[in-house]
Amino acid sequence: MRVQFWGTRGSIATPVPSMARYGGNTSCIEVRSAGGTLVIVDCGTGGHWLGQNLIAAGAKGLRGHILISHTHWDHIQGIPFFAPLFVPGNEWDIYGPKGLGQSLREALAGQMQYTYFPVPLDQCGAKIRYHDLVEGTFDIDDIKVSTQYLNHPALTLGYRLEADGVAVVYACDHEPHSRMLASGHGEITGQDRRHAEFVNRADLLIHDAQYTAEEYPAKVGWGHSTVEYVMKLGQYAEVKRVALTHHDPLRDDDAIDRLLASIRARLGENTSSLDVFAAVEGQVLELAPSHEKGCARRAGEQAQMPIELALANSSVLLGIADTKMATAFSKDIQAEGIHVEFFSDIDEARKLIAKDRPSLVVLEHDPPRIDGMETCRAIRQQGNGHDHQLPVVMVASQEVQAPGAATDVTDWLIKPFTGAYARTKIRAWVLRTACQWMREGYPEDEERRLARLPMHVQHRRAGPRARGSRPLPQKETEKKRFPENVISTDKSVLLWMYCREIAPFETPTFSEKVGELIARATSTPSARL
Numbered sequence: 001m002r003v004q005f006w007g008t009r010g011s012i013a014t015p016v017p018s019m020a021r022y023g024g025n026t027s028c029i030e031v032r033s034a035g036g037t038l039v040i041v042d043c044g045t046g047g048h049w050l051g052q053n054l055i056a057a058g059a060k061g062l063r064g065h066i067l068i069s070h071t072h073w074d075h076i077q078g079i080p081f082f083a084p085l086f087v088p089g090n091e092w093d094i095y096g097p098k099g100l101g102q103s104l105r106e107a108l109a110g111q112m113q114y115t116y117f118p119v120p121l122d123q124c125g126a127k128i129r130y131h132d133l134v135e136g137t138f139d140i141d142d143i144k145v146s147t148q149y150l151n152h153p154a155l156t157l158g159y160r161l162e163a164d165g166v167a168v169v170y171a172c173d174h175e176p177h178s179r180m181l182a183s184g185h186g187e188i189t190g191q192d193r194r195h196a197e198f199v200n201r202a203d204l205l206i207h208d209a210q211y212t213a214e215e216y217p218a219k220v221g222w223g224h225s226t227v228e229y230v231m232k233l234g235q236y237a238e239v240k241r242v243a244l245t246h247h248d249p250l251r252d253d254d255a256i257d258r259l260l261a262s263i264r265a266r267l268g269e270n271t272s273s274l275d276v277f278a279a280v281e282g283q284v285l286e287l288a289p290s291h292e293k294g295c296a297r298r299a300g301e302q303a304q305m306p307i308e309l310a311l312a313n314s315s316v317l318l319g320i321a322d323t324k325m326a327t328a329f330s331k332d333i334q335a336e337g338i339h340v341e342f343f344s345d346i347d348e349a350r351k352l353i354a355k356d357r358p359s360l361v362v363l364e365h366d367p368p369r370i371d372g373m374e375t376c377r378a379i380r381q382q383g384n385g386h387d388h389q390l391p392v393v394m395v396a397s398q399e400v401q402a403p404g405a406a407t408d409v410t411d412w413l414i415k416p417f418t419g420a421y422a423r424t425k426i427r428a429w430v431l432r433t434a435c436q437w438m439r440e441g442y443p444e445d446e447e448r449r450l451a452r453l454p455m456h457v458q459h460r461r462a463g464p465r466a467r468g469s470r471p472l473p474q475k476e477t478e479k480k481r482f483p484e485n486v487i488s489t490d491k492s493v494l495l496w497m498y499c500r501e502i503a504p505f506e507t508p509t510f511s512e513k514v515g516e517l518i519a520r521a522t523s524t525p526s527a528r529l
């Protein structure tokens with residue numbers, strides 16, 4: 001497998017002489033298998049030069065794949081300037097994390113709207129296919145790709161590519177889940193261990209290392225790693241080589257040299273065999289299979305799944321006493337198109353879990369005011385009637401290290417955090433649960449539950465309620481228009497998806513017209529108005 005770095009800078013391009021050695025272009029990596037499969041990971045400004053290189057090589061009918069980690073500018077700004085997308089006869093597949101409201105294609109098209117760029121995305125000459133990904137695995141010809149969510153204020157996927165007997169992992173942008181680990185100290189547990197499993201025994205780990213442990217306290221929640229964390233991760237996961245990348249735009253070449261020298265000295269003191277380097281723009285690596293250990297593909301699920309049906313009726317249960325925080329959460333979650341329910345005691349929580357089968361529970365832990373850990377244990381005792389465990393995200397000022405805490409709490413949201421961070425974490429867990437639903441099959445009464453969906457549209461228009469947001473009472477005319485028994489599952493899902501798209505723009509007249517169309521399309525002759 002051949003890997004070439006075309007962009008190694010984080011956040012913003014830095015075309016200045018003092019940073020020319022490690023490179024000023026933002027994230028872009030080219031990967032080629034021995035069989036000739038071309039995969040590009042991220043397409044920051046470095047993508048422009050990769051595109052020029054591919055055109056200069058004169059390939060006709062070029063076929064390639066672009067994996068996007070997330071749609072922050074420094075990972076997609078090369079796309080409008082990636083010349084092979086404009087050549088008729090070329091074929092490209094672009095992959096990225098599936099959003100809840102917006103597809104990958106829509107997000108990429110956004111930066112090419114008339115206001116920002118002269119050519120819209122849909123007028124590129126090449127044939128482009130878009131793939132919205134969730135966590136899982138899929139094949140790109142002879143390359144096996146695994147995906148996993150990273151910890152960043154935007155929904156972000158890490159990619160593990162396996163071919164020719166080697167494994168390369170790309171993990172940008174990512175912040176340690178545990179703040180303690182950012183210093184390079186502490187135990188790798190919980191979601192950090194999950195991350196370590198993802199990068200396990202990679203022949204090459206290309207990892208976000210934007211900050212140092214010293215700089216980190218001022219950058220908490222920005223969604224990036226420290227060099228110290230990457231070192232600890234690399235050693236723990238028995239990675240062979242680590243490429244530090246996503247270099248901070250304020251760190252010049254000499255500073256990167258000094259940083260690297262100090263890391264290597266520390267590794268030497270610990271007699272670690274980890275091979276660490278700072279990625280250089282233009283650098284090429286030829287990876288050969290290791291003799292000591294092969295790389296086993298992680299047992300994974302499909303990363304491309306039609307999870308709309310499972311997402312259609314997703315809800316999040318909130319056990320939060322702080323009114324300001326509860327309102328902010330409710331607003332953020334509803335902005336994702338997800339239904340919100342509140343509860344104030346464990347009995348109410350139990351009832352709602354049994355009735356609504358939420359995708360996620362968010363609890364607050366701030367004793368003695370509210371004991372989220374106790375609620376979490378009570379929820380765990382009840383179970384949720386599924387093969388998978390209901391994810392519980394705990395909002396607290398620090399992780400609780402009590403016995404059993406690691407197994408009870410699925411993930412932590414440590415205060416202070418930004419709305420974007422909370423929203424992304426919730427989005428990732430809702431998508432994970434939706435995928436698990438797909439894998440284990442829908443609940444038996446899913447059809448009946450989905451048939452209620454027009455009422456959710458009605459409810460959303462009415463705005464959030466302070467507590468217990470059950471559907472509002474139906475008016476007589478609406479009962480006639482949406483009789484539960486005449487909407488088939490397929491139709492109701494399509495219609496609900498349609499309603500979700502138009503809901504933000506609806507006016508009473510428009511809504512009325514759509515309602516009539518839905519009723520006509522789905523009713524039996526006798527039920528027609």
Ligand SMILES: [Zn+2]
Nearest residue numbers: 010011074173
């Ligand atoms: Zn970035």
Ligand SMILES: [Zn+2]
Nearest residue numbers: 070072152173
């Ligand atoms: Zn980012």
